[in-house]
Amino acid sequence: MPSFDEVLKEAGEFGRFQKRVFFLLCQTGVTFSFLFASVVFLGQAPDNYWCRIPGAAELSEQCGWTLEEEQNFTILPLRLGNKSSNGECERLDVVWDTSISCTSLLVRYSNHSVGSLPLTSCHDNWVYKQPHSSIVSEYNLVCGHAWMLDLSQAILNLGFLAGAFALGYAADRYGRILIYLLSCLGVGVCGIIVAFAPNFTVFLIFRFLQGVFGKGTWMTCYVIVTEIVGSDQRIVGIVIQMFFTLGIMILPGIAYLVPTWQGIQLAISLPNFLFLLYYWVVPESPRWLLTRKKGEKALKILHNIAKHNGKYISPHYSEITISNEEVGNPSILSLLRTPQMRRNTLILMYAWFASALIYQGLVMRLGIAGGNLYLDFFISGAVELPAALLILVTIDRIGRRIPFAISNIVAGIACLITAFLPEDIPWLKTTVSTLGRLGITMAFEIVYLVNTELYPTTLRNFGVSLCSSLCDLGGIIAPFLLFRLAAIWLELPLIIFSILAVVCGLLVLLLPETKGISLPETVEDVEQLSSYFVKHSKKRKHQDNNSYI
16 A cells, blocks of 8 residues: 555645645735734733722813823822822822812812822822723733733743643644634634623633633644645744734734724634634644545545646545554653654754743843834834744755754854844844844754654654643743843843754754655654664765766
């Protein structure tokens, strides 16, 4: 019986059919980047707000004040008495006396100097000139509650973490396309509920669920694309990540045009419902079908692929085989049971963790063009495009391991140099740190591809999901690590980043090379990857020497 890769070659490894599926699934990268980075715009700090004195709303109506006049009566005495206070987190602890005049509300305190007027902390009575511009003003995430904005992003990352385990397992057991479609539906529904959440608790619950389903869409679409193309075309996974970058560049435009956070939330969530139409155009992964003993369905899909690609599958291909391995339900032990699988899993988990922590740390630290949030964010996305282009140029020429290692080591050295560059040459400091950002972006994108290629079909989605869950852990830790260490010494986080990156660069050299090798179908195939590459490298070298002679 022919192998899956032999049949796929006859059907077309990257023909019209795969290009269509590839382009459709790439759109998932755009919407996932919206969810990943949306907190930057959903949580913008309000420009102008103050703490309202109890009863001020009634007084404003009685005296016919505008918001500006109410702010003046509230803030001016506070600023005169305490120049360090701006009225945002504390207010005058007074009782207005309106019996004399609306313009003489402090008569009762005429015996006090302005500086001795009593103050109290503000709790839940803030006034915003733009009350629905962000979740900060919607749920009063200011002053003592400001940490709750960070919590909302941590909750999203926890959702990613949970989705990586739960939906990664489900996709390996119940199918790629089913979990992809359910995840798209979940992201859309949860996104709408988030937009109209009546309180912050409901917001957090469905923000978490949106993270769970969002991770499901991203991981399964990536695996589907990788499994329906030939071994020479698997770099399409890198191109998917270019669509993630495209989403990063589009997001500030959406935020600039939509004035409220609810509008932004709906604009980034509703497109997920369009992906439900993929039910009629994107097939189940034939590789997965074969692992579940559904060879007839897999062969039917391959015939359909051949038809759209203008190819023809030989009639004697009535049955396909990938292995004699029994198919069971995936588990963590399955990834650690054999030596090569165990080594791959531990190294990849560390690579995901280090890449995410360093990437997010550098993004938060770099301030590309300070002053304009929308322009800064657009430029930060544009900086990532050269990383994908460099990968596309090098990865099929020199393989995966060397670019993977070099990108990590370059990022580490750049971080170390940046830490010790003097502050009086900011252009050089910014240039070197941008080089570090470029290096870690390359490493981040390569780990997706390598992770997919180092697991057998029976464990691929679960393995990628489990390892990439460390990415979410790194994302949760990054802001705390950055700001706590920076309080000790501003450049200390860069030293930690450099150590993490260089160690990662050395470790990935222990992974087997997967350039030009068919996707492993079984654990046994993974165990033989290293010997396969060494044997074929020697064979090619011997052929080259004979040709030279």
